[in-house]
Amino acid sequence: xxxxxxxxxxxxxxxxxxxxxxxxxxxxxxxxxxxxxxxxxxxxxxxxxxxxxxxxxxxxxxxxxxxxxxxxxxxxxxxxxxxxxxxxxxxxxxxxxxxxxxxxxxxxxxxxxxxxxxxxxxxxxxxxxxxxxxxxxxxxxxxxxxxxxxxxxxxxxxxxxxxxxxxxxxxxxxxxxxxxxxxxxxxxxxxxxxxxxxxxxxxxxxxxxxxxxxxxxxxxxxxxxxxxxxxxxxxxxxxxxxxxxxxxxxxxxxxxxxxxxxxxxxxxxxxxxxxxxxxxxxxxxxxxxxxx
Amino acid sequence: xxxxxxxxxxxxxxxxxxxxxxxxxxxxxxxxxxxxxxxxxxxxxxxxxxxxxxxxxxxxxxxxxxxxxxxxxxxxxxxxxxxxxxxxxxxxxxxxxxxxxxxxxxxxxxxxxxxxxxxxxxxxxxxxxxxxxxxxxxxxxxxxxxxxxxxxxxxxxxxxxxxxxxxxxxxxxxxxxxxxxxxxxxxxxxxxxxxxxxxxxxxxxxxxxxxxxxxxxxxxxxxxxxxxxxxxxxxxxxxxxxxxxxxxxxxxxxxxxxxxxxxxxxxxxxxxxxxxxxxxxxxxxxxxxxxxxxxxxxxxxxxxxxxxxxxxxxxxxxxxxxxxxxxxxxxxxxxxxxxxxxxxxxxxxxxxxxxxxxxxxxxxxxxxxxxxxxxxxxxxxxxxxxxxxxxxxxxxxxxxxxxxxxxxxxxxxxxxxxxxxxxxxxxxxxxxxxxxxxxxxxxxxxxxxxx
Numbered sequence: 134x135x136x137x138x139x140x141x142x143x144x145x146x147x148x149x150x151x152x153x154x155x156x157x158x159x160x161x162x163x164x165x166x167x168x169x170x171x172x173x174x175x176x177x178x179x180x181x182x183x184x185x186x187x188x189x190x191x192x193x194x195x196x197x198x199x200x201x202x203x204x205x206x207x208x209x210x211x212x213x214x215x216x217x218x219x220x221x222x223x224x225x226x227x228x229x230x231x232x233x234x235x236x237x238x239x240x241x242x243x244x245x246x247x248x249x250x251x252x253x254x255x256x257x258x259x260x261x262x263x264x265x266x267x268x269x270x271x272x273x274x275x276x277x278x279x280x281x282x283x284x285x286x287x288x289x290x291x292x293x294x295x296x297x298x299x300x301x302x303x304x305x306x307x308x309x310x311x312x313x314x315x316x317x318x319x320x321x322x323x324x325x326x327x328x329x330x331x332x333x334x335x336x337x338x339x340x341x342x343x344x345x346x347x348x349x350x351x352x353x354x355x356x357x358x359x360x361x362x363x364x365x366x367x368x369x370x371x372x373x374x375x376x377x378x379x380x381x382x383x384x385x386x387x388x389x390x391x392x393x394x395x396x397x398x399x400x401x402x403x404x405x406x407x408x409x410x411x412x413x414x415x416x417x418x419x420x421x422x423x424x425x
Numbered sequence: 426x427x428x429x430x431x432x433x434x435x436x437x438x439x440x441x442x443x444x445x446x447x448x449x450x451x452x453x454x455x456x457x458x459x460x461x462x463x464x465x466x467x468x469x470x471x472x473x474x475x476x477x478x479x480x481x482x483x484x485x486x487x488x489x490x491x492x493x494x495x496x497x498x499x500x501x502x503x504x505x506x507x508x509x510x511x512x513x514x515x516x517x518x519x520x521x522x523x524x525x526x527x528x529x530x531x532x533x534x535x536x537x538x539x540x541x542x543x544x545x546x547x548x549x550x551x552x553x554x555x556x557x558x559x560x561x562x563x564x565x566x567x568x569x570x571x572x573x574x575x576x577x578x579x580x581x582x583x584x585x586x587x588x589x590x591x592x593x594x595x596x597x598x599x600x601x602x603x604x605x606x607x608x609x610x611x612x613x614x615x616x617x618x619x620x621x622x623x624x625x626x627x628x629x630x631x632x633x634x635x636x637x638x639x640x641x642x643x644x645x646x647x648x649x650x651x652x653x654x655x656x657x658x659x660x661x662x663x664x665x666x667x668x669x670x671x672x673x674x675x676x677x678x679x680x681x682x683x684x685x686x687x688x689x690x691x692x693x694x695x696x697x698x699x700x701x702x703x704x705x706x707x708x709x710x711x712x713x714x715x716x717x718x719x720x721x722x723x724x725x726x727x728x729x730x731x732x733x734x735x736x737x738x739x740x741x742x743x744x745x746x747x748x749x750x751x752x753x754x755x756x757x758x759x760x761x762x763x764x765x766x767x768x769x770x771x772x773x774x775x776x777x778x779x780x781x782x783x784x785x786x787x788x789x790x791x792x793x794x795x796x797x798x799x800x801x802x803x804x805x806x807x808x809x810x811x812x813x814x815x816x817x818x819x820x821x822x823x824x825x826x827x828x829x830x831x832x833x834x835x836x837x838x839x840x841x842x843x844x845x846x847x848x849x850x851x852x853x854x855x856x857x858x859x860x861x862x863x864x865x866x867x868x869x870x871x872x873x874x875x876x
Contacts, residue, residue: 192818203820380570387569395569402582405644409589412637413622416596419630420623 161224168220172246174253174260176351177318180298182251183349184315185244189236198255204232210256222249254351267294267353271345271360278329278364282345284319293323298350301327304342304359335365434872441868445601448855448862451700452606455852466845473838476831477552485555487831493816494809494826499553501802502836505684506546506843507580507656508677508797512685513539513587514649518642527713529865530705530857534696535689536591537856541846543584545839552835572662575655583652586645592620593637597860597873600624613853626874653677660804666747667736667808676728683721683768684797687790690714692847694787696856705857708783715781718790722772729764747811755825756807759799767796 172178186198195201200208208214214222226245229235236245254260266287273280282299285291297319302309313327335341341364346357378388480487490497516535520528551557567574599621606617624630654674661673670676690711697706737748751760771789774780780789806826816823828836850856863873 203818382568382570384566384568391569395575399578399582402586402644402648405640406582406585406589409593409637409641412633413593415633416624416630417622419627419633420625 159225159228159230161221165224166218166220168223170219170223170246170249172243172250174250176261177296177298178247179251179254179261179351180349181244181316182247182249183351185240185248186251187349189240190248193232198252206232209252215253215256219246219249222252261351264350264352264354267297267347267356269299269345269347269356269358271343271358273360273362274326278362279326280329280343280345280360281324281326282317282319282358284323284325284347293319293321294353295319295321295323297323297325297347297353299325300346300348302344302346303333304344309344329362329364333365334368335363337368337370339363339365339367341365437868437872441863441872444863444866444868445605445859447701448705448857448859449602449605451851451856452602452609452853459848459852463845463848466841466848469834469841470838470845473835473841476834476838480552480831480835481557487829489827489829489832491823491826492819493812493823494806496553496805496809497826498802498828498832498836499549501798501805502839503546503549503553504656504677504801504805505798506542506549506839507653508681508684508801509688510539510542510546510583510587510685511649511653511678511681512689513590514645515682515685516689517590518645518649522642522646526865527710529861530702531689531693531710531714532594532861533591533854533856533858534692535685536587537847537850538685538688538692538843539587540584540591541843541850543580543587544846545843547580547584548842549836549839572655572658576659579648579652579655583645583648586641586648590638590641590645593634593641594858594861595854596620596622596624596634597626598855598858600626601859601873602854616853626870631870650678653681660808664813665808666744666811666813667751667804669744670732672728672731676725676732679721679724679728680797680800683718683725684794686714686718686721687793687797690718690790691787691794694783694790696851697783700851702857705862711783711786712778712781715775715786718786718793719772719775722768722775722793726768726772729768743813747808750807750811751803756803760803763796763799763803767793767800 190198191202193202193204193206194209195206198209199211200206223245225233226240226248227235227237229237240248268285268287268291270283270285271280272283280301282301284294284297284299286294298316299319300311301313301317302311304310312330317325317327319325329343333341340361343360343362344357345359346355347353348355348357375382376386378386380388380391382388476487488497488499513536516528517532521532551560554560563574563577567577599617603614603617603621606614654677657673657677660668661670663669693706693710693714697703733748733751736744737752740748750756771793774789775786780786810824810826860873864870
């Protein structure tokens with residue numbers, strides 16, 4: 134009887150262990166695993182996938198997707214990872230586990246599929262054609278402040294290029310600030326327009342530098358064009374503020390009260406110290422008189 | 426009549442000779458155990474020095490300080506050492522100006538602790554710098570608006586005053602040493618001769634000395650209070666959970682007096698067990714220092730109550746992570762150990778008289794000192810780990826701080842350095858003031874001067 138009890142106890146324990154491991158492991162049902170990737174491996178999808186990868190995945194999985202980001206994480210370009218079906222990878226991205234956050238709520242399904250496509254191409258770049266050069270021109274609208282990029286083929290024919298992802302930025306002190314969407318695709322006429330936002334601060338005269346780029350594109354080589362426009366709010370000079378004596382001021386801009394207080398205390402305390410050191414000489418002198 | 430008087434003088438002279446040889450006995454007796462002790466301290470300092478050279482070569486990466494916890498064991502050590510140094514002003518100035526006579530034999534002990542701790546504090550702050558070669562920048566480019574500059578000013582000022590307060594009462598003793606230490610090496614005799622400033626014990630010399638001492642004792646009290654207040658402002662003037670407090674100044678100062686009293690008790694015990702000073706540092710001294718420790722601890726307890734009770738009652742959203750981390754979270758074990766073992770239990774035990782006997786008092790004081798060091802660590806580190814601005818995309822290890830072996834050994838080295846300074850001082854100078862003791866025992870100045 135006692136032995137039976139032991140066996141039952143062990144069985145229950147084993148079952149509970151099994152149940153426990155099932156909740157922590159990344160079990161993917163057959164249904165999920167065979168889910169088909171609806172996106173074709175097209176340059177446009179790849180660019181989207183790469184943008185999302187750079188934004189959401191790089192910090193942990195690394196620039197090369199080799200798992201060497203700020204923390205050690207799964208290598209996404211080795212055979213072990215790549216032999217999983219698209220469905221399995223999709224499920225894992227959606228649900229997450231341990232330090233891998235669940236991205237189901239953050240990304241759209243298409244976006245996740247595009248990331249998967251991007252990871253496939255990282256290992257097998259032969260799937261995409263070599264990139265071509267393009268011509269990038271800008272026109273600006275003044276009534277509604279807007280900037281239009283025109284993408285043309287680099288040859289003499291100058292044919293407008295459809296479906297090219299163009300990125301728009303405003304130059305700031307330490308970098309570029311994106312305006313428009315993450316991806317802005319040209320139409321059939323090769324044009325894409327972005328409206329300049331309100332209340333962007335420019336230089337002292339209100340000039341802003343607009344930077345338009347085709348970058349990280351699988352079909353085309355990188356190209357960049359800039360334009361300077363007087364669209365910004367003029368930067369107000371705060372020189373008067375900075376020249377004021379204040380606690381945040383520079384070394385020679387200490388507040389007067391602080392100078393008086395601090396130096397006053399220092400003067401009083403060190404006067405006493407100097408007096409005492411002077412007294413040491415007096416003690417020495419007094420001893421000499423005694424000997425004589 | 427004159428014979429009787431002469432005889433009395435002779436007896437007094439002999440008694441005074443006994444007193445001098447008693448108090449100077451550590452200078453004449455250097456056993457092998459002392460040499461082993463010095464060797465041991467030098468070994469620890471050597472290890473610390475090696476670790477520091479390694480830190481200079483490889484950078485602060487040899488520590489566990491990272492982006493979030495940018496202050497660690499070194500700063501905790503610095504605050505601790507500054508706290509310890511405050512005892513110099515407590516015993517020599519505050520007690521003396523209040524006409525507390527019993528503290529006389531303890532003045533030099535407390536003053537040498539203060540000087541040694543300050544020297545170590547100044548060194549450890551350089552150790553904490555990633556680029557110590559740029560130390561001079563603080564003098565050339567420092568802004569008077571910055572608490573760091575106040576700290577540098579006030580620590581150095583306090584060191585100068587402490588050295589003077591150590592040195593000036595030593596002058597009459599140095600004159601005695603000049604007369605009695607003829608068998609010592611040449612350099613040592615020369616040192617006594619130069620440092621004693623040709624002291625003859627004239628009325629004029631005494632007058633100038635007492636005047637200087639009074640001036641120093643008065644000025645050291647505000648300087649001592651400001652040194653630790655400014656140290657606390659290094660924390661309190663930044664907007665951080667746990668540091669953003671208006672009572673940080675008195676909170677630090679009261680804690681400093683507590684740990685300082687405990688340090689003096691431990692040193693007293695070590696001195697009476699190694700040297701035959703039981704007649705000068707008696708059970709009564711331990712009893713009174715025990716009472717002083719209770720008093721300072723009670724004040725510190727009161728400030729602790731304010732410091733943690735009020736924020737814990739409000740639980741402001743930004744501060745709650747920090748407060749909960751201390752009370753029930755990652756640091757709760759350390760926090761409650763420090764508060765209960767290092768503060769509350771000592772108070773409860775020391776109000777009972779038998780616990781103020783030398784041995785139990787010494788053991789309690791050791792616990793208080795260790796607790797005080799860990800308390801400084803608790804003030805510095807957990808706050809840094811809970812910044813108001815959220816941190817993202819950091820490696821997990823940045824969210825914790827565990828001092829490395831290198832940091833621990835350098836910190837241990839700083840303590841070894843303090844003990845080395847004190848040990849060597851005891852071998853070169855009388856640790857109990859000879860002149861003041863003789864004066865208080867009623868020996869007239871002629872006898873002291875003409876012996």
